[in-house]
Amino acid sequence: MSQSEIQFTFDDTTISAVSGQSVGAALLAANQRSLRKTRFNKNKRGIFCGIGVCFDCLVVIDGITNQRACIIEAKPGMKVQTQDGSNA
């Protein structure tokens, strides 16, 4: 695997990822465990099942909500944001 480093943003922070890593993995490596707040109770959620089944690790990517961070590959320049309920 190419060890090239890529960068994307998470809210206001720049996050480094190894090419091929998922957004969720890169965020976890950067100590970012909470990815969103739930719709009704505003509870924090992060990665749970890690394989794309539970839909807990939702983030907003380039304006589109409900993106599973654990299975989407981080790409250079991606704009990732905490998902607040169903909103960006």
Next chain:
Amino acid sequence: MKNPDAIVIGAGVVGACTALSLSNAGLRVLVIDRGPVASGTTGAGEGNILVSDKEPSPELTLAIRSRDAWFEINTDIGGGFELEAKGGVVVSRNTKGISDLKKLASLQKENGVETIELDASTLQEAEPFISKDVDYGVLYPGDAQCQPMLAAAQIIRAVKKRGGQFIQGENVVKINSNAGSIVGLTTDKNTYSTPIIINATGTWAGEIAKLANSYLPIMPRRGYILVTSPAPKLINHKVYDADYVANVASGEADLQSSAVIEGTASGTILIGASRERVGFKNDLNIAILRQLARQAISLFPMLTNIQLLRAYRGFRPYAPDHLPVIGEDANVSGLWHAAGHEGAGIGLAPATGELITAQIKGDKPFMDPAPFSPKRFKGSEHVAV
């Protein structure tokens, strides 16, 4: 309860509202269903409580009263079914459609429905994400929304608290009458005596009528609803194409669909509506799902990136003349029918209950129930599909 004052067969929204109405009028009511509450069409309902989709007619009078009755029930039983006075916006994008809509709206207005015309700019204010090529609509503040399964369940719960009873899991096998009058019914488990039976079994109302040696031509009309993933709040009202009104009245067997879109309290967006006469066929028709998606995107382009999460189908019970059946059986006295509401079952349920109760008690009903009477089928030759 072996000798109730009345038995309601069917614990869907119509059965529940009728049971509540009778209960409030002092009758001891037994509700029987072969399955759980809302296990028929109610369980597949969208939750529409509309005054916007009916021309001035007995059905509109029924709808206007019923809509208000929903809010009275909400207060009476303490809520718990997500009732919301959200309002509806009907739009049209072609000249004839717009002119028809204007005519309809002004007739409805004369008959007690609040309507507000929207031009391109007020329409954009009401629905910021609606397609820019829509430049005319009518807002109906009276249109409302609820969660139909919760509504039926909360109402049955109230009926039980007021001395009524609900029995689940018994199948009615015989309707017993003597000299042309109801004396009771027999299920696969028990026999009950009562002088009054209300048939609120929706798509199966014809079968129940048959058990009483009577006749009711009720047929199923399949419909799908698409449910999206929880989405940002993009749609403020129920929004529909003016074609929706025409569809309801149409008798064609082929698939018909027109856009009906709204957001819900939980964040999902519901997309309908389709109508097909395919009996009780249970398969998933992918072509319909695509058609509904296309129509929805045409009205709200930003839906392109919103995901379809699930789709469900229900069977709307309808009579050949597309009017509900509310009233005493043509042949058997004491047997009352409250069925065949097609796609308006939820909206019309409370007023249906009121009409039935008033007639049973001999009180003056809020409107003349004759147009809905089952006696209109006496002597007809319709064959159930």
Next chain:
Amino acid sequence: MVLMHNVVIVGGGPAGLSAALAAAAAGAPVLLIDSNSRLGGQYWRNSSTDLENQNEQHFDLATGLLLINAVEARKEIEVWSEAQIWSATNDEGKNTLRVIHQGKEKIVNTANLILCTGAYDRTLPFPGWDIPGVMTPGGVQSLLKGHGVLAGKRVVVAGTGPFLLPVAAGVIKAGGKVVSLIEANKSRRWLTSTIVVLENLSKIKEAFYYIKTISEGKVRAQFGYAVIAAHAGSTGELDSVDIARINRNFKVKKVKQVKCDVAAIGWGFTADTSLAGSLGCKQVVAKDESVVVWVDSEQQTNIPGIFAAGEITGIGGSDLSMAEGVIAGIAAAKFVGCKVDVLKAHRKRRAKRQRFANALIKAYPIKAGWKLWPNDRTTICRCEEVSLGDLKFSVEELGATDSRTAKLFTRCGMGLCQGRICGRSVVDLVAKELSVLPTDIDRISAVNRPIITPIPLGVLAQGE
């Protein structure tokens, strides 16, 4: 795009890879559809097909890489990666798969299909299980093997089943600290069946491979313990868990608190039968109460031409999956006219591995005591934030008498994961409220999903 292929295989894990190679070797062209970016499924999750470059050593990853490289090398096997099937219907012998691949929808029509859609960690709800930092062993493993990321520095590994061992070993090898490794069951009954042990010496070897790493990491496994609650710190993220000594029935005896930043908790596996169910394949309830796809001795489902192999026919591990995959591949190739037969040796191998799988299921049961761990405030449906109290209300006050009705009243199972995580637990908890046993119908209806994965409305609208 409409295509017709001879053998279509869904799933690129041990079963799917084995089936693909067996079918191709028998002379049938193959289309292998996989949802991940790399072949290998969950079991052989990797970040490169070069053994030297792995982020973490896995006992038989070498076998996996061998199969992956073999599949990629064969021209008769076309592979679609990152392909998601959103809908599948069966109409009189023709199966139509609607696949989202490279941003577009592709339609695959085939008479011949092998389903190898695998399984995912089974989870049980308990107070705090939705706090960020609580994960599944599969999740921790995937982050490590697939992405080179250690989920945390102080890791608790808990639950039941042999899968906990490689996860703990992986954390240790990657430089993390396993602060607690606990297994709920005490029974090592499978060890006492001599035949099973002798037949599966390689499995013993594998277990000792992990045990060695674990003891070198100065970690001692404890038996008869479970995580029954998790607590958040001031950041709202995982800070500690309650570890309880439990009896044979999983009832709590004594509790102690352990600080951690990750808890990897898994209770066996749940088969992912959504695709099979959508096509109308007969599903049955297995001994471990999971819903699985029924197959005959040639791995064919009740629908002629549709075969199934691997975890979806019964949780049994990678070796059994491979044995089933080979048989399914041969049987499918035969179905399309290739001159092949399933050999006695194939059946013997499968039978041997099936015996081992059965022994494991017996050794790692999930006992009813877990239902007392959640309280009324505990989230049961994570997606829709439905609590145990909400579920109880739907039964006690709204009259729900089965899990399907409870679902309609509470929205349990209606969220994005469509009940994949909570479904099994809801069936058990509702049955407990009603003081009845869950029926097979309850369990099977909980996995009914005609829309298999969410699909953007725009993609749906453009398709044929």
